[in-house]
Amino acid sequence: MTAPLAVRPAAEIGPDVAAALAAASPPWLADRRRAAWDAYATLPMPSSARDEDWRRTDISGLHLEQHRMLDSVNATVVGGMRREHDAAAPEAAFAIDAPGTYQVVENADALLAQGIIVTTLEDAASRHAELTRRALAPLAIDESKFIALWNAVWRGGVFVYVPAGVEALAPVWIAHAVAGERAASFPTTVILLEDSASLTVIDTYTSPKGDVELFSDTVAVMTAGRDSRLDYCALQQWGDGVWHVATRRASLGANARLRFFGATLGARVQKAYWEAVLDGAGAEADLFGLCFADGKQHHDHQSLQAHRAPETRSNLLLKVAVRDQARSVYSGLIDVAPEAVHADGYVQNRNLLLSRGAKADSVPRLEIRANDVRCGHGATAGHIDQDERFYLMARGVPREQADALIVRGFMDDVVDRIPHRGFAELIGQLLDAKIGGPAAAEQGR
């Protein structure tokens, strides 16, 4: 593994940092970084007044130039994440993405023996330049302000490569740990599956509890070859002060199968893009998400199911519960290209409003330019059903606990569909803890 890229400690995001990182990168990457910084400098900051994507999500309070490049790791945060791994998926390789100081890949011997690569993206960029370029291909350098910034200044990162025909014997668990007042972090996951490969990835994001202000510009980019299978699970549990902008994009070859799960629990403000691009005929993507927002949290999910080839199938279900003053914004698009005949796509967002002050907006959309397709969308928003609450209370369950059981029940079908059992149990526990229902926490199984 090559030495991590060095930058001036605690440097603010700016041209000096970008230039230093470019200078320390292999030539192909250096060019990419410079072009990306130029794009970043030119593109305006997204604004809720100007940009449709950002209409309901206000980031005018985010001052990027005041954030310093993350250069330290909080051992407590990493320790907590390791314990989650140990309890939920001890069989999984454990890869820490904590730029600048150290990167570790643990428990990966079995995978490495299969010819699978699990390393930092920095390392991959030097030693496996061609693979890395292919793996980054689904992401254009200048497609948005935040993606341009990420391209210019990312460090560390985790890269996973599975050769053709190899079925990974164990999952890869990735821990993105961030800490430090006004730190800027660029958590990165890059996955490349060759034809007929299969892999499960569990991608977790944690910072210290509390409202320390942090900025995270997250990228997870996945490329799944013909006939491959990728199970991808993300868990976002940042602290309460985090600005979280994320793009998770999977590009699927012919007959590839993606199962995507995302849990959104943390951050102060989130704008997350969840995108499946079905590039090959017969590709299939199932995307499921859970979001529980409380306090003053603002969670914006924007999804894309892009059907680019015939006989492709996609299905997305996002379940959201909002409490207190929290707000959820969802917009989703199924985009069917003219060549995607017989496409089958469904997008659904269900919201449960738990307080008067909580809000949820939902705009699922279809854009269909092909003939003979089957596509649909649905959105619901409602309060806890009075009769359901009464039924539970009539058996002695106090009101708050009844509500907690109902909220947890509302999410249960999605928890059930999480591809990894141990991780699903962790999600269940985290939901219980956040919802505050001790009764739901205990399983009478």
Added chain:
Amino acid sequence: MSGTPTLSVHGLHVSVDGKEILKGVDLEVPQGEVHALMGPNGSGKSTLAYALMGHPKYQVTAGAASFDGADLIALPADARAKLGLFLCFQYPTAIPGVTTVNFIRAALRAQGKEVPAREFLNRLAAEMALLKIDESFRQRYINDGFSGGEKKRSEILQLAMLRPRLAILDETDSGLDVDALRTVAEGVMQLAGPDMGVLVITHYPRILQYLRPDRVHVLHAGRVITSGGAELAQRIERGGYEPILGAVAAAPVA
């Protein structure tokens, strides 16, 4: 304590969505007795059951209801359950995502009747076997996709697990096949006795042949218009409500 009323209802008026349904109900069920409540469709039987259990939609506008001397009206439903009141719903609510086993466990804990996990599961298995409920129902979401009869049996399962002091059965016998009715009735009989009284709401004498009520009350247009012994149910079965209503109307006002 024999003879002391456990449930005591006086002059109860109840409105739903601003419409008065109960117009002065008087009813007493002494400790450990089995009483039947009959009456034509729409007379207010389920309304009384819901009002006694504390559904927020059912507004008590006048009168009193107490259980073991405790005023019920001011209490939320969970507090009434903790006092020992139990309602077998006529139309049990489905709650997707909440499994039967977790729900019963949560209810026991909430009522301070928690037992260790193993003992709980053994008891649950035993009660399910008695009620001929398939094991798979443990992990099924409560009432979700249950058939009518399965819902009724699931209600009795909860009754058996929670051991209340007074069970209100709202048409638990409706929609059950002959064998299921016997199973359910036997389940209730096992529990009924000095520790548990029963107020059974029904249209049919069959369940009463099993439960042998001490008293039968007839509710009509929001009032209990007459009460009697078990033979009253037989009279209703043979002649319908008309003669009874007529007799009550003709009777001189005391």
